Amino acid sequence: MSSGHMDRRDVARKLLAARGDALVVTGLGSTCYDAGAVADHPLTFYFWGGMGAAAMAGLGLALAQKKRPVLVLTGDGEMLMGLGALATLGTQGPPNLSIVVIDNELYSETGMQKTHTARGLDMAGMAKAAGFKRTATIRNEAELDDWVPRLYQPEGAAFVAIKVNDARYPLTSKVRDGSLIKNRFREALLGPAALE
Amino acid sequence: MATATKPATWPDEIYDAFRRLDIRQVAYVPDAGHTRLINACEADRDMQVISCTTEEEGVAMLSGTWLGGERGALLMQSSGVGNTINLLSISLECRMPLVMVVTMRGEWGEFNPWQLPMGQKAGAVFEEMGVIVYRVEKAEEIGPTTYAAALMAFNTGRPVAILIAQCVIGFKDWSK
Numbered sequence: 616m617s618s619g620h621m622d623r624r625d626v627a628r629k630l631l632a633a634r635g636d637a638l639v640v641t642g643l644g645s646t647c648y649d650a651g652a653v654a655d656h657p658l659t660f661y662f663w664g665g666m667g668a669a670a671m672a673g674l675g676l677a678l679a680q681k682k683r684p685v686l687v688l689t690g691d692g693e694m695l696m697g698l699g700a701l702a703t704l705g706t707q708g709p710p711n712l713s714i715v716v717i718d719n720e721l722y723s724e725t726g727m728q729k730t731h732t733a734r735g736l737d738m739a740g741m742a743k744a745a746g747f748k749r750t751a752t753i754r755n756e757a758e759l760d761d762w763v764p765r766l767y768q769p770e771g772a773a774f775v776a777i778k779v780n781d782a783r784y785p786l787t788s789k790v791r792d793g794s795l796i797k798n799r800f801r802e803a804l805l806g807p808a809a810l811e
Numbered sequence: 812m813a814t815a816t817k818p819a820t821w822p823d824e825i826y827d828a829f830r831r832l833d834i835r836q837v838a839y840v841p842d843a844g845h846t847r848l849i850n851a852c853e854a855d856r857d858m859q860v861i862s863c864t865t866e867e868e869g870v871a872m873l874s875g876t877w878l879g880g881e882r883g884a885l886l887m888q889s890s891g892v893g894n895t896i897n898l899l900s901i902s903l904e905c906r907m908p909l910v911m912v913v914t915m916r917g918e919w920g921e922f923n924p925w926q927l928p929m930g931q932k933a934g935a936v937f938e939e940m941g942v943i944v945y946r947v948e949k950a951e952e953i954g955p956t957t958y959a960a961a962l963m964a965f966n967t968g969r970p971v972a973i974l975i976a977q978c979v980i981g982f983k984d985w986s987k
Binding site: 805 | 859
């Protein structure tokens with residue numbers, strides 16, 4: 616059981632509907648599938664592997680594209696595998712980077728084992744201690760509605776954990792080829808010359 | 812240091828190669844052998860230099876660098892090679908360039924036995940994963956090798972590692 620009651624797909628829909636010209640990076644697993652299912656976009660880079668990499672990929676992207684908001688959409692398990700990155704990200708604090716952890720407190724791809732957030736770990740608290748300017752744990756729709764537009768404002772590195780329920784969805788997102796996902800992203804961002 | 816007393820200039824040649832390659836993001840895990848290069852990069856206003864807590868972070872970061880249209884490189888020592896392994900899948904699967912400049916330990920006058928397991932196998936482990944490895948044992952070859960290896964990585968979307976042999980870097984002689 617998760618402590619959250621919001622539905623992950625509703626959350627993803629709301630987040631991605633507001634993306635504007637933002638660049639999005641998903642972590643592997645459910646957040647990758649969510650983003651592909653509810654609002655596929657060429658400027659979403661989907662990790663299907665490389666667990667723990669999403670947040671730091673967001674940093675490299677945010678440093679390269681300072682005028683664009685960068686949103687990392689990942690899960691609690693994925694973030695936990697690269698947790699040391701909070702130290703690097705918090706101290707770097709790129710203003711255009713927001714890390715969003717869809718936190719169901721479970722490893723839903725591997726048999727629904729509990730993650731440490733189910734045992735009381737406060738990831739947003741860790742992010743705050745690491746130096747993130749804006750942090751929150753979001754538990755209801757009103758808080759989510761308040762935060763969604765702010766995640767795309769370059770007002771200091773943000774880290775939010777959004778508590779969701781334990782719902783799982785059938786895998787409908789099919790494009791897995793990393794080279795294709797990369798080329799699609801770079802062409803949309805940089806133009807056809809990026810493929811030369 | 813048991814070798815030369817005047818400071819080695821090969822780090823300056825790597826820095827020059829980085830400039831010519833238009834490298835804008837440098838991730839590093841702190842390492843004595845890279846001190847001079849890290850300082851040079853940090854003094855360069857066109858480079859964003861990021862200290863990472865582990866090599867994995869650097870590999871992940873550089874995937875975002877490339878997605879965003881910039882070029883980057885990762886500086887590390889041989890003991891960190893093992894930390895990169897699973898995340899090499901990003902470069903390998905996505906055909907993204909990855910440039911790693913590795914200072915070697917555990918192979919030449921090493922005093923610390925804990926450096927040997929990774930130092931002795933760093934090149935083999937990288938090659939087993941599909942990283943293209945350039946091992947350099949002469950100071951004058953480091954700059955040109957870094958340039959050529961990185962250029963190939965950026966033009967062909969491959970992971971490359973330049974291993975700088977410990978005999979070039981020098982070692983602590985604890986018998987004195």
